[in-house]
Amino acid sequence: MFDISDLQTHIEKGLHSWIAEMQIRRGNELHFQIEREAVVPLTQLLHSELGGELMLMVADDRRSDRGQFEVHYLFAHDSFKGFVRATVGIPALDPTIPSLATYSLPAARFEREIQDLFGIQPVGHPDCRPLVRHSAWSADYFPLRKDASPLTESATEEVPFPFKEVMGEGIYEIPVGPVHAGIIEPGHFRFTVEGETILKMKARLYYTHKGTEKLFEGKLPIEGVELAERISGDTTVGHALAYCQALEALSGCEVPERAKLLRVIFLELERLYNHIADFGAIANDTGFAAAHAHCFRIREQLLRLNKRLTGNRLLRGGIVLGGANHALPPNLDLAAELDTILADFNDIVEIGFNNTLLTDRLHGTGQLSPQVADDYGTLGYVARASGQDRDVRRDRPFAAYQDLSFQVPVFETGDVYARTMVRVLEVRESVRLIQQAIELLPETGALAVTLPSLPAFEPAFGLVEGWRGAIVHWVMVDHQGKLHRVKVKDPSFVNWPALSKALVNNIVPDFPLCNKSFNLSYSGADL
Amino acid sequence: MTNMMSYGLEIGQMLLALALAPGLVGLVRWLKARLQNRLGAPPWQPYLELRKWLAKDVVMSTNASWIFQATPYIVFGSTVTVTLLVPLIATPIAFDAVGDLLVVVYLLLLGTFFLALAGLDAGTAFGGMGASREMTIAAIAEPTIALSISGLAIGSGSTNLGQILTTTLTDPAAAISPSHFLAFAALFIVVLAETGRLPIDNPATHLELTMIHEAMILEYSGRYLALIEWASWTKFLLFLSLLANLFVPWGMATLVTLPTLALATAAWIGKLILLASAIALLETRVAKLRLFRVPELLSLSFVLALLAVTSSLVLK
Numbered sequence: 001m002f003d004i005s006d007l008q009t010h011i012e013k014g015l016h017s018w019i020a021e022m023q024i025r026r027g028n029e030l031h032f033q034i035e036r037e038a039v040v041p042l043t044q045l046l047h048s049e050l051g052g053e054l055m056l057m058v059a060d061d062r063r064s065d066r067g068q069f070e071v072h073y074l075f076a077h078d079s080f081k082g083f084v085r086a087t088v089g090i091p092a093l094d095p096t097i098p099s100l101a102t103y104s105l106p107a108a109r110f111e112r113e114i115q116d117l118f119g120i121q122p123v124g125h126p127d128c129r130p131l132v133r134h135s136a137w138s139a140d141y142f143p144l145r146k147d148a149s150p151l152t153e154s155a156t157e158e159v160p161f162p163f164k165e166v167m168g169e170g171i172y173e174i175p176v177g178p179v180h181a182g183i184i185e186p187g188h189f190r191f192t193v194e195g196e197t198i199l200k201m202k203a204r205l206y207y208t209h210k211g212t213e214k215l216f217e218g219k220l221p222i223e224g225v226e227l228a229e230r231i232s233g234d235t236t237v238g239h240a241l242a243y244c245q246a247l248e249a250l251s252g253c254e255v256p257e258r259a260k261l262l263r264v265i266f267l268e269l270e271r272l273y274n275h276i277a278d279f280g281a282i283a284n285d286t287g288f289a290a291a292h293a294h295c296f297r298i299r300e301q302l303l304r305l306n307k308r309l310t311g312n313r314l315l316r317g318g319i320v321l322g323g324a325n326h327a328l329p330p331n332l333d334l335a336a337e338l339d340t341i342l343a344d345f346n347d348i349v350e351i352g353f354n355n356t357l358l359t360d361r362l363h364g365t366g367q368l369s370p371q372v373a374d375d376y377g378t379l380g381y382v383a384r385a386s387g388q389d390r391d392v393r394r395d396r397p398f399a400a401y402q403d404l405s406f407q408v409p410v411f412e413t414g415d416v417y418a419r420t421m422v423r424v425l426e427v428r429e430s431v432r433l434i435q436q437a438i439e440l441l442p443e444t445g446a447l448a449v450t451l452p453s454l455p456a457f458e459p460a461f462g463l464v465e466g467w468r469g470a471i472v473h474w475v476m477v478d479h480q481g482k483l484h485r486v487k488v489k490d491p492s493f494v495n496w497p498a499l500s501k502a503l504v505n506n507i508v509p510d511f512p513l514c515n516k517s518f519n520l521s522y523s524g525a526d527l
Numbered sequence: 528m529t530n531m532m533s534y535g536l537e538i539g540q541m542l543l544a545l546a547l548a549p550g551l552v553g554l555v556r557w558l559k560a561r562l563q564n565r566l567g568a569p570p571w572q573p574y575l576e577l578r579k580w581l582a583k584d585v586v587m588s589t590n591a592s593w594i595f596q597a598t599p600y601i602v603f604g605s606t607v608t609v610t611l612l613v614p615l616i617a618t619p620i621a622f623d624a625v626g627d628l629l630v631v632v633y634l635l636l637l638g639t640f641f642l643a644l645a646g647l648d649a650g651t652a653f654g655g656m657g658a659s660r661e662m663t664i665a666a667i668a669e670p671t672i673a674l675s676i677s678g679l680a681i682g683s684g685s686t687n688l689g690q691i692l693t694t695t696l697t698d699p700a701a702a703i704s705p706s707h708f709l710a711f712a713a714l715f716i717v718v719l720a721e722t723g724r725l726p727i728d729n730p731a732t733h734l735e736l737t738m739i740h741e742a743m744i745l746e747y748s749g750r751y752l753a754l755i756e757w758a759s760w761t762k763f764l765l766f767l768s769l770l771a772n773l774f775v776p777w778g779m780a781t782l783v784t785l786p787t788l789a790l791a792t793a794a795w796i797g798k799l800i801l802l803a804s805a806i807a808l809l810e811t812r813v814a815k816l817r818l819f820r821v822p823e824l825l826s827l828s829f830v831l832a833l834l835a836v837t838s839s840l841v842l843k
Contacts, residue, residue, distance in 0.1 A: 172652075174653075176652075176736065181734070196818060196819075283814070286815055287725050287729040287732070287814045287815030288814040289559070289731065290562065290811050292563075293563040293564050293565050357813050357815075360816075360820070361817055507818055508736050509818045510817065510818075
């Protein structure tokens with residue numbers, strides 16, 4: 001079997017002259033430094049020959065202590081559930097990196113993000129239009145550099161974004177947004193259509209850069225949990241857990257068994273209320289408002305349950321560094337409550353799917369082919385509806401998932417129906433998971449441990465299957481034990497471009513339905 | 528019937544139609560909310576909306592021409608005219624001779640036509656999108672209306688509304704002919720399309736990209752919006768009244784006396800509530816059709832109308 005030492009041998013053999021400080025950490029992580037010119041050969045080796053996926057790219061400003069920028073590449077290797085982290089030093093006076101855009105579409109997006117936030121140019125990138133940057137930032141303003149101060153005034157000159165124009169007879173553009181009807185975040189959608197048929201859709205996001213990653217810097221690790229909970233309002237537990245797991249991995253501490261099970265309960269409760277609300281919202285976008293009203297009622301019941309569990313409707317405060325914060329209240333039969341809720345939800349799903357007008361709208365709409373889903377590195381239900389059998393809970397178990405049994409639903413059609421069905425089946429699995437966790441949950445025992453001191457400038461990461469998909473948090477602390485760099489990857493970051501692909505050849509009035517079936521976070525992408 | 532009285536009746540039924548239209552739409556909304564297990568806004572909410580819009584300023588696109596400004600008045604004016612031509616509570620009425628069914632239908636379509644123009648006029652993408660969709664639908668709905676009405680006209684030998692009603696009232700056996708049922712079914716589907724109800728258009732959506740009627744009027748605000756919405760609610764009431772009175776005219780006053788008129792008004796409101804409930808129930812049960820399936824549904828209603836005409840000719 002292929003294992004981490006084989007991988008080490010392969011990499012050393014192929015790239016030995018460019019590699020330094022190679023070591024194995026935490027059993028399945030291979031860490032090393034690499035020369036800038038070896039990034040492309042490394043990707044070729046990992047991506048094309050050894051079957052690794054580029055999961056994350058993190059840039060870091062180390063000019064004050066090392067006189068250089070650093071870019072970390074994190075690859076995930078499926079066959080033995082391992083990771084490869086390669087770090088490249090980039091001279092402060094020549095901030096460029098060789099682009100991996102032609103090897104990996106996620107890399108293309110990460111490089112554009114790094115270009116906008118750090119001013120490190122990807123050389124050879126086929127499309128380095130700004131991603132995060134809007135014209136309010138002056139050209140020499142790079143907010144994540146350590147010497148960047150908060151923007152006091154914005155550049156007033158509005159520079160139009162270079163949308164690719166499609167020419168031809170009968171072809172016109174529909175600009176939608178950034179301000180929308182309804183309570184959602186800003187995003188501009190530029191449709192190129194022929195009649196009602198969508199030829200191309202380009203989403204221009206990042207209208208509300210909040211400086212989330214910058215806000216982490218200089219905070220104590222314990223202070224970062226609250227911020228992590230607020231990265232994307234509907235993914236409180238997912239982000240908090242990924243953040244805590246990253247720091248726990250860094251410290252090497254083990255979370256108590258009781259807390260691991262509670263973490264499963266909280267994470268699945270979050271999945272429940274979001275998936276159920278999504279089912280209703282998808283039905284509502286077909287005009288079947290009755291299902292929406294009932295799903296919203298169930299969501300409200302779940303939010304009230306959340307409040308009884310953690311004191312907060314969105315489960316804030318449930319996850320803490322080193323464990324969990326709230327045991328189950330003694331007078332609450334959570335398993336029975338969830339049985340009632342699930343029966344209720346199953347009824348609504350049955351009523352919805354018995355309505356042929358509704359199912360007719362879902363079948364074949366917004367198809368994302370398995371190939372495209374794979375190329376874009378999509379995550380979560382979007383990936384699983386398009387034949388990508390990926391679920392961090394099963395593939396790289398965290399918290400207490402290795403002790404629990406559950407199915408991962410996978411569909412091949414990649415349409416709105418498949419994305420809806422993945423959610424419906426996951427709701428059922430989540431209830432089962434919570435009930436198993438309650439069975440195993442010890443009555444007494446520590447809820448959390450205190451983290452030992454954290455090694456400075458060592459990278460570590462946490463990986464969690466949130467309700468939307470895999471979330472990664474990357475952390476590094478400085479010599480005072482304060483956060484030096486936190487990089488957040490919400491699944492929306494890679495799923496947004498896949499939405500554009502799914503829309504091609506659909507009709508304009510089906511866009512809201514496709515969009516709802518993806519239900520991507522603006523805030524999670526626009527940090 | 529003296530002239531004074533019949534003109535009084537005309538004015539009375541016009542005012543009544545305008546006054547009841549917001550309430551009827553509010554009732555459908557409220558019933559839908561109740562059927563969806565929601566509390567819903569009270570049925571009189573549309574009156575409050577009208578008051579709000581009338582108090583607000585009008586904001587206009589700099590690209591808009593006179594069409595944009597004239598349209599609300601044309602739409603409202605043509606609808607008010609129709610309230611004078613359709614027998615709502617009594618038959619025959621004084622203006623029967625002024626316009627027949629075809630005039631009624633095309634006056635209503637005149638409003639649709641100008642709304643589509645105004646949708647294009649402001650120069651926004653949504654307006655043009657809504658206008659193009661509305662015209663796609665109107666192109667199929669229009670002949671269906673004319674055809675299904677012909678089904679009735681052939682039976683009574685006249686396109687005059689009062690004449691059709693009188694024939695049905697005096698010869699009830701004719702009202703239960705197959706052609707009446709077919710024409711009713713055809714007209715019911717077309718009414719759903721013309722008044723922007725599910726499964727053709729979703730009157731409750733906020734999603735601009737899926738809208739038809741709402742997309743056309745997105746640019747309107749203030750008193751213009753009030754006029755257009757009031758007209759479209761009145762159009763809804765008129766179509767329901769047509770459905771009710773053409774096919775089930777019983778209860779209408781044939782003599783102009785206070786008790787018969789009171790009774791007829793009650794019967795008319797009762798029929799409207801019944802139809803409104805049916806529409807609320809239908810809208811709760813169905814989902815919106817994919818846009819390209821709408822023509823299929825409308826073609827179905829066209830076929831029904833064609834059958835209505837054929838059967839009335841064959842069975843005559």
